Amino acid sequence: xxxxxxxxxxxxxxxxxxxxxxxxxxxxxxxxxxxxxxxxxxxxxxxxxxxxxxxxxxxxxxxxxxxxxxxxxxxxxxxxxxxxxxxxxxxxxxxxxxxxxxxxxxxxxxxxxxxxxxxxxxxxxxxxxxxxxxxxxxxxxxxxxxxxxxxxxxxxxxxxxxxxxxxxxxxxxxxxxxxxxxxxxxxxxxxxxxxxxxxxxxxxxxxxxxxxx
Amino acid sequence: xxxxxxxxxxxxxxxxxxxxxxxxxxxxxxxxxxxxxxxxxxxxxxxxxxxxxxxxxxxxxxxxxxxxxxxxxxxxxxxxxxxxxxxxxxxxxxxxxxxxxxxxxxxxxxxxxxxxxxxxxxxxxxxxxxxxxxxxxxxxxxxxxxxxxxxxxxxxxxxxxxxxxxxxxxxxxxxxxxxxxxxxxxxxxxxxxxxxxxxxxxxxxxxxxxxxx
DNA sequence: TAGATTGTTAATCGATTAACAATC
DNA sequence: TAGATTGTTAATCGATTAACAATC
Numbered sequence: 001x002x003x004x005x006x007x008x009x010x011x012x013x014x015x016x017x018x019x020x021x022x023x024x025x026x027x028x029x030x031x032x033x034x035x036x037x038x039x040x041x042x043x044x045x046x047x048x049x050x051x052x053x054x055x056x057x058x059x060x061x062x063x064x065x066x067x068x069x070x071x072x073x074x075x076x077x078x079x080x081x082x083x084x085x086x087x088x089x090x091x092x093x094x095x096x097x098x099x100x101x102x103x104x105x106x107x108x109x110x111x112x113x114x115x116x117x118x119x120x121x122x123x124x125x126x127x128x129x130x131x132x133x134x135x136x137x138x139x140x141x142x143x144x145x146x147x148x149x150x151x152x153x154x155x156x157x158x159x160x161x162x163x164x165x166x167x168x169x170x171x172x173x174x175x176x177x178x179x180x181x182x183x184x185x186x187x188x189x190x191x192x193x194x195x196x197x198x199x200x201x202x203x204x205x206x207x208x209x210x211x212x213x
Numbered sequence: 214x215x216x217x218x219x220x221x222x223x224x225x226x227x228x229x230x231x232x233x234x235x236x237x238x239x240x241x242x243x244x245x246x247x248x249x250x251x252x253x254x255x256x257x258x259x260x261x262x263x264x265x266x267x268x269x270x271x272x273x274x275x276x277x278x279x280x281x282x283x284x285x286x287x288x289x290x291x292x293x294x295x296x297x298x299x300x301x302x303x304x305x306x307x308x309x310x311x312x313x314x315x316x317x318x319x320x321x322x323x324x325x326x327x328x329x330x331x332x333x334x335x336x337x338x339x340x341x342x343x344x345x346x347x348x349x350x351x352x353x354x355x356x357x358x359x360x361x362x363x364x365x366x367x368x369x370x371x372x373x374x375x376x377x378x379x380x381x382x383x384x385x386x387x388x389x390x391x392x393x394x395x396x397x398x399x400x401x402x403x404x405x406x407x408x409x410x411x412x413x414x415x416x417x418x419x420x421x422x423x424x425x426x
Numbered sequence: 427t428a429g430a431t432t433g434t435t436a437a438t439c440g441a442t443t444a445a446c447a448a449t450c
Numbered sequence: 451t452a453g454a455t456t457g458t459t460a461a462t463c464g465a466t467t468a469a470c471a472a473t474c
Contacts, residue, residue: 015409061456062450078412079419097310172418190414196228199291201403205385206292274432275474
């Protein structure tokens with residue numbers, strides 16, 4: 001119940017810790033110190049200890065951290081021990097690619113459906129799941145307790161669809177549309193603005209080239 | 214030549230400014246004050262002025278900013294007035310989706326080729342571009358002055374491929390593989406770790422639910 | 427000119443790093 | 451026990467916000 005809010009900067013680093021610890025675990029490594037992890041991950045040992053201690057003492061003085069234990073604890077913090085019902089809205093290139101490419105089930109995300117408003121796609125199977133018409137989406141979200149919607153539709157309709165999702169009890173939106181979604185504060189939105197990301201890359205390339213001249 | 218380094222925090226906000234200014238421009242709005250933009254974008258007017266002033270004075274006291282001018286200046290800062298030759302490596306679901314879905318040319322990214330090591334894909338056309346075998350990639354990068362590679366291959370081969378790209382003169386890598394790429398400091402890497410992003414969403418959903426109980 | 431709003435300096439806030447006492 | 455390394459407090463650094471003089 002103690003709501004000491006963890007900063008998004010810390011949260012943003014957790015998946016990377018989780019990834020490295022998973023790899024160490026798979027390599028059969030049992031213990032690791034913050035200094036060793038620091039060498040591998042290129043972040044300071046101090047930051048690693050601070051980050052972990054936001055959630056409690058996972059280590060042991062003089063010994064370090066048990067890899068498997070730490071891996072599992074971070075998984076729990078991220079909520080990967082729980083399941084989430086997920087749908088994809090927008091069965092275009094990107095929606096289909098995410099359905100096929102993301103290993104949703106591996107991390108407790110249960111892929112429950114995929115929707116589109118293009119009749120040509122209705123009934124087509126993606127990952128053994130028939131594409132359904134958008135009209136059915138609202139009832140489906142409500143009846144199946146969908147937590148997460150992946151929005152891979154054009155920006156023009158994204159805000160309207162987000163509104164419908166919120167009305168029907170969605171908890172979080174993974175937003176690939178190039179628009180900011182105005183939703184209530186209790187709805188979590190994680191934006192993946194791919195063209196923003198590419199622009200940032202372009203900036204850094206140009207900056208480097210200019211500094212070289 | 215004055216290399217006052219701009220922080221990545223600022224750079225990360227530029228594409229969003231660019232997006233909003235583009236929309237304002239399309240709506241025919243000519244001028245805007247930092248306060249008005251603040252209301253629309255939900256960032257402080259102070260931050261907006263600080264951000265823009267990293268690159269020089271784009272406004273006018275008592276008047277505000279000219280939307281079109283500011284839009285173009287930010288575009289230049291991001292290097293969108295220059296062209297970049299780009300290839301996609303990995304013609305799986307995600308690689309094909311990005312080729313079809315991203316409007317690369319719109320922002321000066323010239324889509325020059327797509328590669329894969331699966332013979333079943335060779336010759337298949339994506340966006341009017343035949344998928345080429347990976348063996349041809351290195352020579353292609355060198356001969357065609359490729360600046361940017363989009364990495365949509367499994368993590369197992371990503372590090373090796375990145376090394377080859379660097380050897381052949383790549384400037385930046387847009388990395389979708391779930392692995393950190395160890396490349397020289399002069400090579401720009403922009404990571405899009407989709408599963409990290411989804412985990413962050415899961416954390417925020419769970420955190421909110423726990424605080425509600 | 428008076429009013430508005432930038433550009434910029436100063437103050438505050440938050441995040442990162444350093445240091446070290448606690449302890450395994 | 452001695453050595454190692456965490457957990458945690460303190461110091462530093464950087465980013466954000468506030469304030470206001472400059473100026474259009």
